Amino acid sequence: MNTVLAAILAVLLLALGTANAQIIKVEEISNFAVEISMKGDEVHAKNVITIKNLIDKPLVPGIGEIRLQKKAPKKLLVFQIPFTEEVSPVKINNLRVYTENGKKISAKVVERKEYTAIIYEIWYPIEPKGELTFIVEYSSPDLVESGIFFKEISIPIGTDTDIRKIDVKISTDLNTVYKDFPETAIPAGSLIFYNAELSPIPLPNIGVRWANIFWSILLLITALVSIAIVKRKK
Numbered sequence: 001m002n003t004v005l006a007a008i009l010a011v012l013l014l015a016l017g018t019a020n021a022q023i024i025k026v027e028e029i030s031n032f033a034v035e036i037s038m039k040g041d042e043v044h045a046k047n048v049i050t051i052k053n054l055i056d057k058p059l060v061p062g063i064g065e066i067r068l069q070k071k072a073p074k075k076l077l078v079f080q081i082p083f084t085e086e087v088s089p090v091k092i093n094n095l096r097v098y099t100e101n102g103k104k105i106s107a108k109v110v111e112r113k114e115y116t117a118i119i120y121e122i123w124y125p126i127e128p129k130g131e132l133t134f135i136v137e138y139s140s141p142d143l144v145e146s147g148i149f150f151k152e153i154s155i156p157i158g159t160d161t162d163i164r165k166i167d168v169k170i171s172t173d174l175n176t177v178y179k180d181f182p183e184t185a186i187p188a189g190s191l192i193f194y195n196a197e198l199s200p201i202p203l204p205n206i207g208v209r210w211a212n213i214f215w216s217i218l219l220l221i222t223a224l225v226s227i228a229i230v231k232r233k234k
Contacts, residue, residue, distance in 0.1 A: 045155070049134055049136065050131050051122075062121065062123070069089070088142075089111045100134065151199070156193055162187055177202075181196075
């Protein structure tokens with residue numbers, strides 16, 4: 001009996017080892033560069049993405065996915081409620097996907113419950129250990145929130161492939177008064193936000209959103225005035 005159990009255990013361990021050995025990463029996004037520009041209250045994003053073949057054989061990337069999500073404070077009528085947050089899909093306009101040589105890549109937009117997916121198809125082979133660069137361009141009104149004195153940009157980055165390096169640049173005539181750009185690799189299936197706050201007022205970047213400071217001061221003043229009015233009535 002012990003011999004039979006030992007044999008079964010050996011077979012299970014061998015099968016498990018074989019299954020683990022078959023999980024081989026064949027590709028990654030070695031560089032994901034995002035160029036953001038603004039026109040009014042609409043953001044134009046140009047994503048320059050480089051896929052690297054990690055194996056010693058030719059690789060066809062096939063179908064891939066870029067995930068976009070809107071993350072913004074909740075609103076009361078037209079006013080943002082500070083220190084709150086909700087997520088939703090992103091509206092995508094004027095989608096263009098093409099290689100760095102200008103060849104068109106088939107792509108479509110799929111809206112899911114809490115995020116939007118750009119599904120692309122690349123059937124060009126990548127040489128062993130080689131790279132392929134392609135560009136994804138789109139416009140969206142959902143990546144910027146406009147307040148009284150501030151605009152908040154939130155750029156989501158996430159794919160179904162590991163991302164090794166990310167570079168985000170924002171081109172605007174406004175002052176960047178707050179910036180939160182995580183310097184990190186992103187595992188497949190994850191979603192990270194790169195946030196910036198813009199203002200026509202040349203305020204220093206102190207590591208805190210100025211809109212939150214503004215609303216905190218306004219609420220404090222309102223509370224003090226309310227207390228003063230109540231005391232005066234007494």
